[in-house]
Amino acid sequence: MTMTEGTPRAVSVTGAVRTYGTVRAVDGIDMSIARGETVALLGRNGAGKTTSIGLLLGLEEPEAGDVRLFGGPPRRAVGAGRVGAMLQEGRLIPRVTVRELVTFVAHSYPRPLPVRETLELAGLDDVADRRADRLSGGQTQRVRFALALAGNPELVVLDEPTAALDVEARRSFWTSMNRYAQRGNTVLFSTHYLEEADGNADRVVVIDRGRIVADGSGEEVKRAVGGNLVSFDLAGSGTAWLRDLPGVLSVEVRRDRAFLRTTDSDATVVALARLGALRRLEVTAASLEDAFLALTAAPRPEGATR
């Protein structure tokens, strides 16, 4: 038996489908996450992130396809305390302290983390004896994160953990998350913040309309849609010819300036030089934001239902 056969992946999803009426919320996704990996599931509102997470945790059954956590059905892994989740819904129990709440949840698991360690990991030492229902938004999210960690899971799944947090609260949340990941654990988090995906994950999976449209490192995702952006002033010349330049994937014109996304900026620039189109010419790396927009704004292929 090889090493890979002996240690199943933390997450393995193949061809998963979930529809709601006519909406194909998850439309045949494949996703594989190795142990110890931190993966961002990046998509706009309604892209299918929450539905994917529901399938992954066994909260919903896929209509087609297969979902495995550590080589078995999700419910088995969840029941064994190997998976912690932080979902979007769910209020904290009122009138108990943070420490009491974490202790209570920890006791429901077979092999919990020591409460002290959970509080420290989640950055809650300062507020451990405060009432859990009287905390700031950022502190509340950290409590919810602590509850996800309480059972000492190998995998945590976080559905938009930083939605509605300010910059400072987000930063401190990611510090806690990274601390947990660095212990060799596996993390899947969803977000629609590109910087968060790029800055906190080993791999970025971009989902759009229930399908995975890109999967790789931040760098790879950028490259997949054209690594560079070449821009220059049109100075009144038309724009029809721009699409035919070598390497060019897309053209955008703002005021009198052309922005060309290109897979080969050298070839694009040489061609522009030949045509004398060099006014205020600039070559910049496409941002992940550019890549994301290009990926999720692409028209559906012929015959697609949505």
Ligand SMILES: Nc1ncnc2c1ncn2[C@@H]1O[C@H](COP(=O)(O)OP(=O)(O)OP(=O)(O)O)[C@@H](O)[C@H]1O
């Ligand atoms: N229970 C449901 N009943 C009907 N439609 C649903 C249900 N849950 C999700 N949908 C639809 O499925 C699609 C995917 O929704 P989902 O919540 O998975 O997206 P999301 O990427 O998590 O979005 P958000 O960032 O807003 O949470 C959307 O069109 C949504 O309206």
